[in-house]
Amino acid sequence: MADLTLPRSRSATVRWPRALGVWGLLLLALAGAFLLSLMLGSVRIPLSDVARVLMGGEAQRASWTDIIWLFRVPKAITAVLAGAALAGAGLQLQTLFRNPLADPYILGVSSGASLGVAVVILGTGAGSGALLSQGLGFFGELSLAVAASLGAALVLGVVLVLMRWTHNMLALLILGLMLGYLTSALVSLLVYTSQPERIQAFSLWSAGSFSGVTWSQLGAFAPVVIVALLVALALPKTLNALLLGEAYARSMGVNVRLTRLAVILSASLLAGATTAFCGPVGFIGVAVPHVTRAVLGTSDHRQVVPATLVFGALLALIADLIAQLPGSQAILPLNTVTALFGVPVVAWVLLRSRSPIA
Numbered sequence: 159m160a161d162l163t164l165p166r167s168r169s170a171t172v173r174w175p176r177a178l179g180v181w182g183l184l185l186l187a188l189a190g191a192f193l194l195s196l197m198l199g200s201v202r203i204p205l206s207d208v209a210r211v212l213m214g215g216e217a218q219r220a221s222w223t224d225i226i227w228l229f230r231v232p233k234a235i236t237a238v239l240a241g242a243a244l245a246g247a248g249l250q251l252q253t254l255f256r257n258p259l260a261d262p263y264i265l266g267v268s269s270g271a272s273l274g275v276a277v278v279i280l281g282t283g284a285g286s287g288a289l290l291s292q293g294l295g296f297f298g299e300l301s302l303a304v305a306a307s308l309g310a311a312l313v314l315g316v317v318l319v320l321m322r323w324t325h326n327m328l329a330l331l332i333l334g335l336m337l338g339y340l341t342s343a344l345v346s347l348l349v350y351t352s353q354p355e356r357i358q359a360f361s362l363w364s365a366g367s368f369s370g371v372t373w374s375q376l377g378a379f380a381p382v383v384i385v386a387l388l389v390a391l392a393l394p395k396t397l398n399a400l401l402l403g404e405a406y407a408r409s410m411g412v413n414v415r416l417t418r419l420a421v422i423l424s425a426s427l428l429a430g431a432t433t434a435f436c437g438p439v440g441f442i443g444v445a446v447p448h449v450t451r452a453v454l455g456t457s458d459h460r461q462v463v464p465a466t467l468v469f470g471a472l473l474a475l476i477a478d479l480i481a482q483l484p485g486s487q488a489i490l491p492l493n494t495v496t497a498l499f500g501v502p503v504v505a506w507v508l509l510r511s512r513s514p515i516a
Contacts (some may be wrong), residue, residue, distance in 0.1 A: 180453055184468040188238070191475035195234040196226055199482050229369070236371040237478045238471040239383045240436045241446075243428035245470025246390045248443025249450075249463065250421045251314075253397045255321070259331060259504065261443035262429035265317055266338030267310045268440070271433035272364070273341040274309025279360045280352040307382075307430030313337050314422055366437035366492040368478050379435045386427035387467065389420055394459035401457060439474075440493050441500020446470045448503055473499065 196208045207217040208226060217223045248261040255265075262268045278301060317334050324330060349357055362370070371379060396417050399407035404414050432439065450466045451457055477499070481490040 181465055181468065184465060184472060188468055188472045188475070191472055191479065192234050192238070195237065195475055195479055196230045198479060199225075199230065200487050201225060228373075232371055232373050232376055233369045233478070234475065235376060236379065236436065237368040237474040239380060240368060240432045240439065241442060241470040241472065241474025242387060242467040243383045243432045243470075244439060244442040244474075245446035245450075245466045246387055246463070247425040247428040248445075249447040249459075249466045250390060250393070250397070250425045251443075252447055253400055253459070254418065254421045254425075255330065256401070256403075257331060258448065259444060260334075262310065262425065262433075263438070263440045264331065264338075264444060265334035266313045266336075266341060267426065267429050268433050268438045269338035269341040269345075270309035270311075270313030271306035271430040272309070272438050273345055274305035274307070274430065275363065275434050276345045276348045276360060277309075278305045279363070280348040280356050306434035307427050309341070310430040310433070311422060311426035313341060314426055318418065318422065363437050366439045367481075367489075368436055368474070368492070369482075369489075371435050375435055379431055382427055382431040386424045386431070389424040390428075390467075391463060393417070393420060393424075394463050397459040397463070398457075401459075436492075438493070439496060441496040441504075442470055442473060442477075445500040445503035446473060448506075 193205065193208060196212075197203050197205055201222070203217065203222050203226065207222055211217050211223050211226045217226070244262065247267075251260040251262065251265060251267075252258060254260075262271075313334075316337060317330065320333050321330055349360065352360075396407070396412055399410045399412045400414075400417065407414055407417070429443070446469050447462070447466050450462055450469050453469075454461050454465060456462065473496075477492060477495040481492050481495045483490060
């Protein structure tokens with residue numbers, strides 16, 4: 159399969175000049191997209207006013223200052239963190255499973271995270287009711303992240319157990335999809351038996367959006383994502399060894415069990431926290447790693463991991479810009495926009511494969 163594992167001679171070739179150029183372009187594009195996200199929306203704010211507000215001044219209109227600081231800055235930061243988180247989780251899972259179609263959504267991890275959030279929001283216990291009535295609050299918001307991460311880890315753990323029984327990647331992929339359907343069915347059951355106001359709150363969450371995260375929620379979301387991203391950034395050499403199989407990784411002195419646990423925890427936290435606060439955002443996790451490898455021309459994780467995180471953040475900002483329909487009061491579902499990018503990439507991955515996925 160022409161997917162993740164390149165020939166050793168090509169894989170071992172370090173193309174740092176090209177990588178540095180790509181990173182530079184990505185960072186410039188990310189900065190530009192970040193500024194555009196602060197400028198554009200239902201109200202267009204000039205760049206000069208945005209710059210003045212960011213430097214601690216006041217915009218021409220007082221309402222613009224409030225719009226930038228209270229809504230657009232936290233939304234842009236959320237998009238950056240969420241995009242990097244989903245792309246990083248997808249990259250780690252594709253390497254761990256050695257499957258080009260592995261990502262939090264396809265393997266049912268995002269569905270497990272959704273189940274964790276549904277239990278908190280739709281549960282009939284006093285705790286969940288108190289969370290809703292009090293607007294969640296910091297610890298309530300943190301409980302969403304914990305519940306989503308636990309749900310994601312549970313599904314991913316089951317997939318890994320099944321992986322010990324079968325080495326057929328197609329079968330494993332189908333089992334992951336089945337787990338996703340099962341958790342979705344449990345979520346539907348919770349929705350069916352829940353109260354109307356809780357169903358409305360869950361429906362708004364499930365539409366997927368970066369704009370609903372406030373500064374107080376960022377206080378719970380950002381630390382979880384940053385810690386998990388640091389774990390991902392610490393694993394490039396180990397992930398490179400895993401590309402050639404677990405036997406090769408062990409021969410290189412890699413603790414495969416510990417590495418697998420680190421990847422599980424990192425991917426679960428990244429997917430779980432993002433799903434908790436932004437809803438089930440699809441396709442970024444599966445598409446971004448492939449585009450990054452193609453642009454860099456290598457599977458060397460020392461180059462691919464940081465570039466994937468930046469590209470994921472950039473794509474999330476662009477998707478949010480498109481979803482906001484600048485100059486209009488209408489807002490598109492975020493998953494609709496990400497699908498327009500993700501579906502062609504997944505199709506490209508399948509069509510360029512030289513052998514069946516197995």
